[in-house]
Amino acid sequence: MLKGKTALVTGSTSGIGKAIATRLASEGCNIVLNGFGDAGEIDTLKRSLASEHGVMAGYSSADLTRVPAIENMMKYVEDDFGGVDILVNNAGMQFVSPIEDFPVDKWNLIIALNLSAAFHTIRLSFPGMKQKGWGRIINIASAHAKVASPFKSAYVAAKHGISGLTKVTALEGATHGIRCNSICPGYVLTPLVENQVADTAKARGMTEEQVKRDVLLAAQPTKEFVTVEQVAAFTAFLCSPDGDQINGTDLSVDGGWTAQ
Numbered sequence: 001m002l003k004g005k006t007a008l009v010t011g012s013t014s015g016i017g018k019a020i021a022t023r024l025a026s027e028g029c030n031i032v033l034n035g036f037g038d039a040g041e042i043d044t045l046k047r048s049l050a051s052e053h054g055v056m057a058g059y060s061s062a063d064l065t066r067v068p069a070i071e072n073m074m075k076y077v078e079d080d081f082g083g084v085d086i087l088v089n090n091a092g093m094q095f096v097s098p099i100e101d102f103p104v105d106k107w108n109l110i111i112a113l114n115l116s117a118a119f120h121t122i123r124l125s126f127p128g129m130k131q132k133g134w135g136r137i138i139n140i141a142s143a144h145a146k147v148a149s150p151f152k153s154a155y156v157a158a159k160h161g162i163s164g165l166t167k168v169t170a171l172e173g174a175t176h177g178i179r180c181n182s183i184c185p186g187y188v189l190t191p192l193v194e195n196q197v198a199d200t201a202k203a204r205g206m207t208e209e210q211v212k213r214d215v216l217l218a219a220q221p222t223k224e225f226v227t228v229e230q231v232a233a234f235t236a237f238l239c240s241p242d243g244d245q246i247n248g249t250d251l252s253v254d255g256g257w258t259a260q
């Protein structure tokens with residue numbers, strides 16, 4: 001369905017991003033991976049996407065907290081793949097701390113990665129998308145783009161910011177065939193959440209099992225984690241013709257969390 005298109009999926013060496021890259025490759029889309037991790041494992045992922053799905057696959061190790069690295073990554077996608085058709089801003093990190101103790105360097109890093117990096121990839125993708133008259137931008141936000149939790153000041157602020165960026169991008173792209181939406185998952189059990197479980201346990205003096213049951217899934221009415229495949233399938237839907245009139249919205253996949 002997406003044959004001939006190229007998707008850049010940031011933070012796709014792990015968790016949700018990896019599942020999105022895999023799903024879009026299965027739809028025939030060329031994939032550019034990005035993120036950190038073991039070089040051998042990333043190379044294996046890249047090769048298996050290419051061989052299993054008959055697509056081109058590339059990788060950028062860009063640290064998205066650094067603007068020059070983002071600019072180099074976008075140039076690489078332009079030079080080797082003819083530019084970005086589908087941009088998935090997924091890379092993100094979390095840090096949990098009471099606001100008065102929140103380390104300033106962590107605040108700056110989270111805003112740079114979870115918010116500013118999306119601004120840079122969007123601004124650098126827009127000219128090519130406008131020229132082609134087609135583009136899909138999917139920002140992986142969070143239920144925390146709509147509601148807050150204590151101890152997550154930088155994350156919640158960045159995700160609320162992504163919601164605003166999504167709306168502006170949708171309006172500016174609307175008559176150019178560009179659509180921009182954010183997907184707002186509830187808790188998905190990925191390495192990011194595993195780390196958060198450990199941090200929250202420390203911050204609140206609880207066991208990790210108690211955090212999962214009483215803190216994370218307490219907020220999620222279905223009492224089930226969202227799967228990475230469900231987020232990936234929704235992303236693919238937004239890239240399909242059936243998703244063409246969905247624009248500028250924050251779409252919840254959270255088991256009813258934000259209905260409360």
Ligand code: NAD
Binds near residue numbers: 017065186
């Ligand atoms: P993850 O930790 O499994 O993956 C994060 C990815 O980002 C990795 O590939 C990592 O290498 C990459 N990354 C980290 N720092 C980077 C940097 N400076 N530059 C480039 N890449 C970097 O996390 P995940 O749970 O899959 O989360 C992915 C996205 O989904 C994040 O934006 C997160 O906020 C969002 N999200 C996750 C959940 C959840 O419950 N897991 C819920 C809602 C939203």
